[in-house]
Amino acid sequence: MNTRVVKIDPQNIDHEVLREAGALIRNGGLVAFPTETVYGLGANGLDPGAVKRIFQAKGRPSDNPLILHISRAEELDKLVEGISPTAERLIEEFWPGPLTLIFKKSSLVPEVVTAGLDTVAVRMPSHPVAMGMIRYAGVPVAAPSANLSGKPSPTRAEHVIKDLLGKVDMIIDSGSVMVGLESTVADITGGGVVVLRPGGITPEQLREVTGDVTVDPGLIPDGDTTIPKAPGMKYAHYSPDAQVIIIDGDMYKAADKIQRMAKDLESQGKRVGIMATEQTKALYKDAPVVSVGDRKRPYTIAANLFAVLREFDALGVDVILAEGVERQGVGLAVMNRLMKAASHNVVRV
Ligand code: AMP
Ligand code: MG
Numbered sequence: 001m002n003t004r005v006v007k008i009d010p011q012n013i014d015h016e017v018l019r020e021a022g023a024l025i026r027n028g029g030l031v032a033f034p035t036e037t038v039y040g041l042g043a044n045g046l047d048p049g050a051v052k053r054i055f056q057a058k059g060r061p062s063d064n065p066l067i068l069h070i071s072r073a074e075e076l077d078k079l080v081e082g083i084s085p086t087a088e089r090l091i092e093e094f095w096p097g098p099l100t101l102i103f104k105k106s107s108l109v110p111e112v113v114t115a116g117l118d119t120v121a122v123r124m125p126s127h128p129v130a131m132g133m134i135r136y137a138g139v140p141v142a143a144p145s146a147n148l149s150g151k152p153s154p155t156r157a158e159h160v161i162k163d164l165l166g167k168v169d170m171i172i173d174s175g176s177v178m179v180g181l182e183s184t185v186a187d188i189t190g191g192g193v194v195v196l197r198p199g200g201i202t203p204e205q206l207r208e209v210t211g212d213v214t215v216d217p218g219l220i221p222d223g224d225t226t227i228p229k230a231p232g233m234k235y236a237h238y239s240p241d242a243q244v245i246i247i248d249g250d251m252y253k254a255a256d257k258i259q260r261m262a263k264d265l266e267s268q269g270k271r272v273g274i275m276a277t278e279q280t281k282a283l284y285k286d287a288p289v290v291s292v293g294d295r296k297r298p299y300t301i302a303a304n305l306f307a308v309l310r311e312f313d314a315l316g317v318d319v320i321l322a323e324g325v326e327r328q329g330v331g332l333a334v335m336n337r338l339m340k341a342a343s344h345n346v347v348r349v
Helices: 015-026 048-058 085-094 128-137 157-164 203-209 251-267 298-315 331-341
Strands: 004-007 031-033 040-044 067-069 099-104 119-123 170-173 184-187 193-197 213-215 243-248 272-276 289-291 319-323 346-348
Touching: 015 031, 015 040, 015 128, 015 170, 031 128, 031 157, 040 048, 040 128, 085 099, 085 203, 157 170, 157 298, 193 203, 203 213, 243 251, 243 331, 251 272, 251 319, 272 298, 289 298, 298 331
Parallel strands: 004 170, 031 170, 067 119, 099 184, 193 213, 243 319, 243 346, 272 289, 272 319
Antiparallel strands: 031 040, 099 119, 184 193
16 A cells, blocks of 8 residues: 655644545545654544554554544544543543543444443544544544554654554654653543553542542552453553563662673673663663653653664664653553563562
8 A cells, every 4th residue: 555654744734734634534544643642543433444444554453442532522422421520520621632531332433443342432632733633534533553563652753654654544744742652541431530541641630630540450560460451451562672671679779780681681692772761871881871761750751762662673672671760640651651561571679
C-alpha cells in the first residue's frame, strides 16, 4: 500500500489536508495522527471492516479493545448507556485531555472495537490536529497507539514511519507529542473510579475530583502474579529490540550497581546502553549514556521515555541498564511502562 506522509503544523493548521484525513477515515481508511499522549492509528469507529484493518496493520491481538476518540462531549451520548454524576465531573475537569473513561456500551458500538466486552473506552484528545481530524471525520475515531504491537509507542512521526509505512493510508507528521505516555484509563462502571492504566492524569489528580479512587493492584506487580484488569495490560509491551534491566532504589546506589553491571556485561562481549537521568548522567563513564529527563520534573521523563528506548535500538546496544524512578505522580505511569519494557526484570539496590 502507498502511504501518504503529510506535515501539519499544529500552530498553523492546513485545514485542506486535515479535511482529507477526516474524509479518509470516514470512508474506511487508516490514518496515523498526533494526539497529546502518543501518535494514534485511527479508523472509523462505527465501521467494523475499517477497525479490523487497525488490528491487522499493528499485529494487535483481537482481544485487546480500542479507545473511541471524540471531539465533542455530546458525541458520548449515543456511544454509552448512561453518564453518571462522577463521569460528568471527570469529563468537566479533564476533557479534552489524557483521560480515557470506561462506560457501558450502547448497541451502536461494534463488537470488534470492544473485543466483545459490554463496556467501551472513550476519550476526547486535546491535540488540535487530533480534534480537527475527528471533527472532519464526523464519526468517533477508534485509535490505539500507531506502533507495531509490542514496540514502544510512537512519540514522533519518524517512529510511526518506521513501524507502519506501507501499512496505512496516511501518516500526519506534527512533530513531537506533549505527554509522551498513553492516556490514563479509568473504569467508572462500578460507582467509584478504578485506574486500570496509569498515564498523564495521575491518581492524585483524580482524587481531587472524587474521593473514591483506587489503582488496579495488577499494574505494578512486585514479583507476584496479579493479572491486570484492562485486557491490554497483560501483554508484553513497549519492548525495544535490546533487553531492558531496571536498577531500582537509591539513585547513587543504582548508579554504582549499573557501573559494575555494565563492566560485567561488556566483558561478556555485550554492548550496553545506560538510561540515566539529569541528576546521575555525569556519574557514568564508558558505555553510551542517555539522560531520559529530570527526576525533579517527572513529566520530562514521561515525554522522553519511548523515544530514548528507540534511540538505544538505533545505537545497536544489546542491553539497556535503566535507572528506576519514584512512583509518584506521573512516575507511576513511567514505571508501569518501563517494567513492561523490561518484562519485569528488576534489580533492587
Ligand atoms: P491502546 O489503544 O493501545 O492505548 O490501549 C488501550 C487500553 O485501554 C488497553 O490497555 C485496553 O485494554 C484498555 N481498554 C480499552 N477498552 C477497554 C474496556 N472496555 N475495558 C477495559 N479496558 C479497556
Ligand atoms: Mg498501544
